Amino acid sequence: MKQLFFSNALLPDGWAQNVALSIDEQGRLEHVETDMPASGRTIDGAIALPGTANLHSHAFQRAMAGLGEWRGTGAGADDSFWTWRDVMYRSLEKLTPEQVHAIAAQLYVEMLEAGFTAVGEFQYVHHQPDGRPYDRLAEMSVQLMQAAEDTGLAQTLLPVFYANGGFAGQSVQGAQLRFYNDPVRFAELVNACRSHSKDHPRTIIGIAPHSLRAVTPESLAEVVGQAGGAPIHMHIAEQVREVEDCVSWSGARPVEWLLDHHEIDPAWCLIHATHMQQSETKALAASGAVAGLCPITEANLGDGIFDGVTYSNAAGRFGVGSDSHVRIDLAEELRSLEYSQRLRDLGRNRLVSAGTANGRALFDNAAAGGAQATGQETGRIAAGSWCDVVALDSSHPVLCGKSRDNWLNGWLFSGDRSCVLDVWVSGKHLVQAGRHMKRDAIARSFAAAMEALFG
Ligand SMILES: [Zn+2]
Structure with a gap:
């Protein structure tokens, strides 16, 4: 079973620390555990939010x-x-x-x-x-x-x-x-x-x-x-x-x-x-x-x-x-x-x-x-939901020095998409360090379509 570890995560009942997510083969969350022992696998500095x-x-x-x-x-x-x-x-x-x-x-x-x-x-x-x-x-x-x-x-x-x-x-x-x-x-x-x-x-x-x-x-x-x-x-x-x-x-x-x-x-x-x-x-x-x-x-x-x-x-x-x-x-x-x-x-x-x-x-x-x-079973980091997670970068200038609800205040009122570090959908790690893994190839096809439409 795949696992993800975060220093901080927003769960349905509030902020939690040292959170371990266990993901089943379909990409759903099987367990969400908090206050887990620090692990070398923890994604340090990432603030995990539900998708x-x-x-x-x-x-x-x-x-x-x-x-x-x-x-x-x-x-x-x-x-x-x-x-x-x-x-x-x-x-x-x-x-x-x-x-x-x-x-x-x-x-x-x-x-x-x-x-x-x-x-x-x-x-x-x-x-x-x-x-x-x-x-x-x-x-x-x-x-x-x-x-x-x-x-x-x-x-x-x-x-x-x-x-x-x-x-x-x-x-x-x-x-x-x-x-x-x-x-x-x-x-x-x-x-x-x-x-x-x-x-x-x-x-x-x-x-x-x-x-x-x-x-x-x-x-x-x-x-x-x-x-x-x-x-x-x-x-x-x-x-x-x-x-x-x-x-x-x-x-x-x-x-x-x-x-x-x-x-x-x-x-x-x-x-x-x-x-x-x-x-x-x-x-x-x-x-x-x-x-x-x-x-x-x-x-x-x-x-x-x-x-x-x-x-x-x-x-x-x-x-x-x-x-x-x-x-x-x-x-x-x-x-x-x-x-x-x-x-x-x-x-x-x-x-x-x-x-x-x-x-x-x-x-x-x-x-x-x-x-x-x-109608998607998402929007919650909780067992049974899809593992759809967005990680913000706590070292970003609009987030550093803040904590918990002030991370969200900082992101929404002072930040933008550059605060988003990593994204998982159904447990698949699609965006890493702010870039979608297929960004360049898809951008080339898009440019060709734009040229054909408007060029
Ligand atoms: Zn419309």
């Missing part, structure tokens, strides 16, 4: 990071989420399955090096540019599963159901043809993903109705019925215009409508949920679902500010995702969430209760919420 899932990703968007940062002219001078979406749609015009594989592999290397150990991949580009399916219906999803396998990242693949281009059953058009399925073909796609995932022990298949604007009430009900207890993710209330369109269509706001029409439970993850009234925020918290927050992307797109204070006071569960991938950094994601609250409220330490370390609370929430939303 955190990045709960919301559109992998292909890593290729366009930075390309939306031009102010448009004419009508486009009023840049918004919707003008950014036009740029994103244009980036899809030539995208091939091989390029999706290369982009996702690069992204997943960066996630692992940043301290993420799993991803919720919200996968909506299914078909060829003219809308015809590939010979293998789940071709794009298979490429994403392969990228996760190649890099070692655990993956919850969420095939997206996208049937309409707007509320009230509008038809898809243009780039959206690559996303479109009716419920019958969607069920075939999900089944193809499920059978392919049998070869991938850390891949879970969930489902993702894209948003209320991309479904009808009937098709949403049909697709939700296909989940069978697996994670269900959905974009919701990201944009003011989306809320207004939903009210004109139904008389209700998006989160309000969803809570009224579906049994929202802990299997659900509502992505963004930015624009809610207090009653919706409290009801979402009470449902036990996870709010999938993407603070860097939400800032980049000008989406708005999530009401984290009301939600946290109601014990709402949340996790974070890097969504558009304009930046890949777990520390920065959580810091951005807290800073958005400070800038709105003109106060500090908004998301924690009195006497609590903010970094510790943000990290604990993201690890637990990410695990729940992805």
Whole structure:
């Protein structure tokens, strides 16, 4: 049996010293023992943390990071989420399955090096540019599963159901043809993903109705019925215009409508949920679902500010995702969430209760919420969980001289991915001294894909 030893580790009941982890053949933790005699095998100076899932990703968007940062002219001078979406749609015009594989592999290397150990991949580009399916219906999803396998990242693949281009059953058009399925073909796609995932022990298949604007009430009900207890993710209330369109269509706001029409439970993850009234925020918290927050992307797109204070006071569960991938950094994601609250409220330490370390609370929430939303048995260094561990470097300038919760305060508020030293997923040592073992080869394939797409 494989073993790892750490001088310090964050366990479910708090910090522990001289921790020995015993890992079984599948990569799960069999025993976690503390106060073990010092051993030559101890990884000195490493602070072991449970792995955190990045709960919301559109992998292909890593290729366009930075390309939306031009102010448009004419009508486009009023840049918004919707003008950014036009740029994103244009980036899809030539995208091939091989390029999706290369982009996702690069992204997943960066996630692992940043301290993420799993991803919720919200996968909506299914078909060829003219809308015809590939010979293998789940071709794009298979490429994403392969990228996760190649890099070692655990993956919850969420095939997206996208049937309409707007509320009230509008038809898809243009780039959206690559996303479109009716419920019958969607069920075939999900089944193809499920059978392919049998070869991938850390891949879970969930489902993702894209948003209320991309479904009808009937098709949403049909697709939700296909989940069978697996994670269900959905974009919701990201944009003011989306809320207004939903009210004109139904008389209700998006989160309000969803809570009224579906049994929202802990299997659900509502992505963004930015624009809610207090009653919706409290009801979402009470449902036990996870709010999938993407603070860097939400800032980049000008989406708005999530009401984290009301939600946290109601014990709402949340996790974070890097969504558009304009930046890949777990520390920065959580810091951005807290800073958005400070800038709105003109106060500090908004998301924690009195006497609590903010970094510790943000990290604990993201690890637990990410695990729940992805359905992965991770986010805890405890017997029975996967051995998904992130080790920070206690000699890093923002961590040295600190201890325990101040390591997390230091990392999240003063540090970045350079604090991450080593990462294990299913007990496999994927990142060593800050570098993924396949970083160089994967970066070369990514550069070739970028040249073909934009060169
Ligand atoms: Zn998204």
